[in-house]
Amino acid sequence: MIPDQETSVSAVSTGGIPSCVLKSIVSHAVRRSPLEACGFIVRDGDFWSIHPVPNAARDPEREFVMEPQSQIDALGRVRGSGSDLFGTYHSHPKTPPVPSEKDLQLALYPDLLHLIVSLAEGEPEFGLWRITNRKGWTCAGFGA
Template sequence: MLTIPKMIYDALVEHARRDFPLEACGILGGSDGVVTEHYAMTNTDKSNEHFMMDPKEQFAVVKDLRGKGKGMVAIYHSHPETPARPSEEDIRLALTPDVSYVIVSLAGPEPVVRSFKITEGISTEEEVLIQ
């Protein structure tokens, strides 16, 4: 299960809306599946179909998290026009072990946020608890 505070959940949705029609992306930090930190990142691909995070930003986030005694809990991105499920590319590029992959879909009238564990090409949905 992935636990996300309501304030961070709202920030994810706002980031997806702000970057629309491009994919938004970022990192969620914390520990033991509980999110406590939100880092909106730059999609250097500037695409509505895929994303790439700026490596310098990633390094700064990891350094900040370590300084706080926390780790990377999830990587998130938005799907501006498609459902909240991992695409073949999302699954192929899910190379960070032991993190959740959160997708914010803006395809419908209301945003949908879902989370997945992706290991060796297998995607498994996990429960998201908004607190």
């Protein structure tokens, strides 16, 4: 997606997500490739973790939809642990780490950051995004 006039874009960082967490996300994405992988990023003080969720999309090579019951279960575990939900993540096996139109349509967590990892260029690339509305995104950071 190319930002439109309603979308401001500024690059900062990967939001302080530790490299070991980014590596876990890449590992999940590689294992699921050529399908898109997805899940949650969780923080409890200095401890970070990911909670993978199965992709239940009709076309999982081009989009993701978190499997509803697994999504509810993962969120329940996060809330039960007293941890903070930092954001969501998903992979783009063949495209850049930029939100697609489908990503915009299915953005259900406007208060969270959304990390996209691309496997398209050999080395993983990250895009960290914040939804401004369902028509546009603001770049919250890049880089691994």
